[in-house]
Amino acid sequence: MNLKNTSNPLLLGLILCVVGVAAAGILAWFDGVTAKPKAEAKIRKLEQSLGRVLPENAQVGRSVTVDGVAFYAATVDGAPAGYAASGSTTKGYGGRIEALVGISPDGAVLTVAGGRAAVLVTEQKETPGLGTNVCNRTAVKTLATVFNGSETSGMPANRVLDSFGGISVSDVPLTIVKDGGRIEFVTGATVSSRAMTDLVDNVLTVYRDNRLRIEEATK
Amino acid sequence: MAANKPIPPKPLSFPGGIHPAKDGKSLTEKKAVVAAPLFDRYVVQISQNVGAPPKLVVKVGDAVKKGDLLAEASGFVSVPLHAPTSGVISAVGDAPGPMGTLVPAVYLDADGRDEWTANRMAPLDWRTAEPAELKNRVRDAGIVGMGGAAFPTHVKLSPPPDKKIDTVILNGAECEPYLTADHRLMLEQPEKVLVGAAVMARALGVENIFIGVEKNKPDAIDKLNELAGKYGVKVVGLKVQYPQGSEKQLIYALTGRCVPEGGLPMDAGCVVQNVATAAAVCDAVESGVPLIERITTVTGTPLAAPGNFLVRIGTPVIRLVELAGGVTEEPRKLILGGPMMGFAQRSFEVPVAKNSSGVLLLAASEIVQYDSAGCMRCGMCLRGCPMHLSPGPLSMLIENEKFDLAAQNHVMDCLECGACAYACPAHRPLVQHMRRAKAEIRKRAKK
Amino acid sequence: MNTILIAALVCGVIALVSGLVIGVASKLFAVPSDPRVDLVIGLLPGANCGGCGKAGCADFAKSVVAGENPPNKCPVSSAEQISAIAHALGIEAGSSFKQVAVVLCGGDLNQARQHTLYNGVYDCVSAAMVAGGPKSCSYGCFGMGSCARSCPFGAIEIINNLAVVHPEVCVGCGTCVATCPRHLIKLVPAEAKVHIFCSSPLKGPEKKKVCSVPCLGCRKCVKAGAEGQFTVEGVKVSVNYDTGENGLPGEDVVAAAGCPTGCLMTVAKHLETEYAELAEAKKETENGRK
Amino acid sequence: METNYLELTIGAVLVYNFVLSRFLGICPFLGVSKRLDTALGMGGAVVFVMTIASCATALIYRYVTTSVKIFGYAADLGFLQITLFILVIAALVQIVEVILQKFSPPLYKALGIYLPLITTNCAVMGAATINAGIDRGVWPATLFGMFSGVGFALALLIFSGLRERLELSQIPRPFQGMAIALITAGILSMAFLGFSGIC
């Protein structure tokens, strides 16, 4: 059968229709097949990032959003282990910065594996090579680490972010060293440093002011 | 039509143009015209006019007298050629022409007697002669534009009926550096110039006559002014600015009219003639002398005694160099014409033609070499171009052989005046580019 | 299952509609087209370079089919591609009679006198307008490569200030012929291997003054060659390219004639000598540097 | 969802220029920029197609792939998004083409040859995908498509001007052609970087 030169509109439409139906069918079927892995991947993604700002073995439970900050409650063996709070600020050099901050039930920034502060930037538009030095935790993989297999699985270090370790609600308002506070900053990227400080400050403030409500809602 | 508009206040100048810092006129402007002696051999190019070359009427071995016809006009846009002296035609063949190529020429060996021909034209009374008679006389005398273009003058005096000519302009600007031939002519024979102007005005039936002279020749302006009233001629001093003598610019400076793009002076109601042409017209009418000699400036720092000479058409340049005292320094460039528009020559054997207003020698130290470096887009050429073209970008187009675009950008309006190349700090050979493009575009248009 | 059904339905409907519309539209607004245009487009290299002066290959193909342009106007196509197009369209382009260009001047840097110092645009056409250019011989090649630049196929090389055509690259488009201000380039049959590399009509002694390889007009070649292989015009002798019954002169004629200046030569020999001179010059400069 | 239209438009034209900072539609940007007039035609065609295509795909996104209800059954047809978008764009372009050809031959002459090129152009599909990705409404999506097209046209216009100038330059041999065009595009994109942050 050779349909190459047909020009009957009906036939054309039909052929296209058949192809379309077949394609849609295949896709729908395939979508079904991958539905489970996809969902798992999604959960994995959230858990992965949440997990990184929470203590080991923590289970993520319910969440609540207060004043634009989302709090995910975490438990370790059933006991409350704190929250992973997702906050944001618009004071970054490139605008909006989003980060997860792990806080203990009494409102201090957690310290997680490797002694890193539980602050993880999830979205930012800072200047590469300048503002990103403030926001990004990038592991330096070198040939040596690759061959020795000594790649750290935990969070890489970042001077500014790690200086949030142990900071608690009682330290609010936070300021950077340059402005007389405790938070580190990167010279040449003060704006980004201030923005991060502002972000954590905001998260802690919201927690301090709404602690009961949050506990209530995530029980 | 522009021609019918009343003449507005004169700008006496035009937008654009340049002021050559060293105009070299002081070398010769005080030197009175000296008649060159009779040389033993003249080389008369046959085609000395724009248009159809005249048809040769003599052959090798013929004896001719001064003023005898060597070649006769072969069409309307063509003029006859006359013998510059009496003697024998020793050869007819190729001679080095002003463009470097070999051109047909008549070799005339002078017999030293310099006898006038028997059938010399009778003097005319121009005040009473018919315009047609005057025009015929101008043609028969072999007169062409002596300002450079060598366009047959009688053609210019016969505008098509639909063009209304109301002004005759004599071009005494002599804006070319170094040249002073017209200056001396106006100073020494003002009467002839004025009569010539009047003759041409009569031939055209026009009242309005201007002579435009650059203000750096105050003595000539004074001299002309003394006599001008008698002939109804207005002498106007013009701003010293190159190329004031270009006809389009001159018309604008004197009348405020613009010759439309691609048009001729007659489109602005004017006829422009060089002052030397006018003097030749006067000679032809008043004494029946054909155009066989002209005033030429022989100048340049290498020359021992530069000056202005009355030379016969056909004199080899080498004779003029000798006449000017020979050289004291080795010349590296020989130019026929002025330094801005003249043509470099490859040999000292080239003969003087009807439109050779100057012979210029340059020494090595005076020559600035062209450079093929890219255009810097500095815009100096734009400022200098009297036609308001953009020579820099145009030359880039031409360098890349984009002639269509060059034509769209009006390269055909270029006068080849050289103001752009003069000003260009990158020393680009702009005029050469323009010339090539114009030739190429004409070639394509013909196809 | 629901999802599959709905997806199929949605997609099917949209596809059906698209197909119908396209089908109907192409029926309704059908514009007849020449299938040969597609054919030619297929054969063209598709560089869309605009070198042919058209807006693109498709545009050019149309003009070829319409007969406005010969296929060899495309500067990118190889000779085979062009002949394929010509073949497909049934045009007799280069298939039966291949012509190549030849520069009829042999006076290179070492052999022809440069008359003057030229300072200006490095381009033959421009140079010719400045007092006839720098070359003493008013009929010789400037070697400034106007032709080489104009050749869309890069067939002309300037060696030792002399233009030489590589006949195997040249497709005979004739662009260079129109370019040369000295009218030195001629289109000749591809089989012509022997040329007289001189175009000056001057008398022998005059040529001798300016060039060491002029055609002196001694007519040795005319005698050596067969009847009608050469034409004589005044002093100037040239190969008669309108192949008569005796055909074109071959290498044997060159050998037999014993041209006193060597301006009667084969193309190959010409290229060979020029390259040799070039190598010589290179060696000399290198030696000079040492 | 954005509501600030000024930001949306300036962002689409200058800051997040499709070609120079998002890397979309590079092929026609490089391919159709040799001459200013063709660039103008192509620019016009892209603006036109991007506007209607963004509108159409936004409609599809809103009313088909995310929320279709047939016989009471709802389904998430997200997996059909790519197929439907491109199908609709291709059909749309073809239809526009024939309609133009029929009803406005001059316009067809000006834009016609560029229309099919646009089907295989990342910019149109890219705009549709971006719109869907951040869940834009139909009206802002259309606006975004249009101004992204304007941004594309602007970049194309500037670039073609530059290339016409480059054509007259003595570019070193290895850099001729595409190489210098890419380098110029790079510097141009550097100049556009200056606008970062204005919205």
Add this chain to the structure above:
Amino acid sequence: MSENCNNVKLPSGDELILSSSPHIHDNQSVRKIMLKVIVALLPAAAAGVFFFGLPAAGVILLTLASCVAAEAIWFFLAKRPLSPLGDCSAALTGLILALNLPPATPWWVCVLGGFLAIWVGKQVFGGLGHNPFNPALVARVALLIALPAALTTWTPTGIEAADSEFELSTYATPLGKAAMLKTTATPHGSAHGDIYAELATDDAYWNYFIGNRGGSLGETSCLALLIGGIALMLMKLIKWQIPLVFIATVGVFSGAVHFFAPAMTPPALFHLMTGGLLLGAFFMATDMVTSPMTTWGCVIFAFGCGVITCVIRIWGSYPEGVSFSILFMNALVPLIDRMCQLRPFGYVRKKA
């Protein structure tokens, strides 16, 4: 035909030079122009060295040398004669680039900048006259986005540093300070309009004028730049329209914004005297290779530069916009040139 004429032999034809008319030239050359511009920039360079000390001199010398070296190496690689080096345009590019760099630029950044300017900005396009973009700016902007840290590390002037209260580690230029205020200023902030007061005192203006402020090496001293710039205008080496329109546009635009929204931006005078406006307007926007040729073209060009500079300064994320604006308008030059084509003398519009 060598006949004897008096005592000197006439040249036989061989030695006559043939060239097209005209046969005489203005006494002008590319080299002279470039040298004049270099001289006009010396006051600014001197001011830079005076205020920022010897390291600044090092930056100038190094950048200049690396530009010249880059050009020489390019010619060498391309097997071309080195003679075009003599036109001094590479040296000028180097000088301008140096004046655009922070006074404490590390040595390798200077060298890299020189190569970027000459190779990417100039020679790939075919060298002098062919580059559509200002080479010095190409290098400067490329460095800025490549090495933001190195290119935004400012040093205080010697006079400022002597001031004991000064915080050296966190030094910012006036425009940088203004930009920071921009991000911290809340729309409903109480200190409406006063937030820029500290930047716009008479004292501050005096410092800006003589050059006692932070910034790029050669951009700080308005006085030195005005001397050089006005000299160039008087010599007619630059078209006066460009600096004038550029500066006026920035003044009017920023003044208007300040008038209507004082919290948005400092007053116009601040904008005119800080940043690289004068350096850009007098020496970079005027680069003839990369600016339009016609008068009206220049006006449009300069106006565009001014507007874009203000837009970037006021709303953009970069504190300074002169480099970007000139670079952007460079790209528009071919279009502007096309728009502003000259009419030939006696041009008659063809009837359609």
Add this chain to the structure above:
Amino acid sequence: MMKTLWNDFFKGIWRENPTLVLLLGMCPTLALTSKAVNGLGMGAATTAVLVGSNLVISLLKNLIPNKVRIPIYIVVIATFVTIVDLCMQAYAPESLYNALGIFIPLIVVNCIVLGRAEAFAAKNTVIRSAFDGLGMGAGFTLSLTVFGCIREFLSTGGIFGVTLVPGWNFMLPALAPGGFILLGALLAGMNYLNERKAVKAGRLYVPPQGMDCRHCRICSIDEK
């Protein structure tokens, strides 16, 4: 037979390399090569689509009417793209999927894919089409990865995230302008080598002036 297949495969890798010689698919080439991994990922995804669509289209080639062949190709390609997209969502590392972003859906309009369907698969056998797709995909992947390595190395001093030169940080090559400029420089380098080769072989070499559409005439063939 083997030789033809080898030829079909190999031409895509060098002689008709889609990115460096034909200059097609420029968007992913520039957008996704700031890191070598992204280039590799994009290359792999495109290869999968190319092979799949080439296979199906060469299978169906006799059933596809000329008039609607473009929509049909598009649907087929779109199907494979969606499949790849779904797979990546499900199995690929999140960072890679995010980095490729909207460029996965855009494989649909990649001239290489459509062009191979039109120029090769629609005319040749299934096996040859598969090899052609594989070769083109491999060429695309190779050039993207190599270009990605170059950009990554020049900007961060490492390849595939592994730092080789500690402390190196030069952002330009990773950003948009750097991408353009580097690709231009790369092309210039190729031109230089090709020209030298051509000169040695006595041939004429013209640097590519634009994208080479001889393999995809989608745009011109529909010119009514």
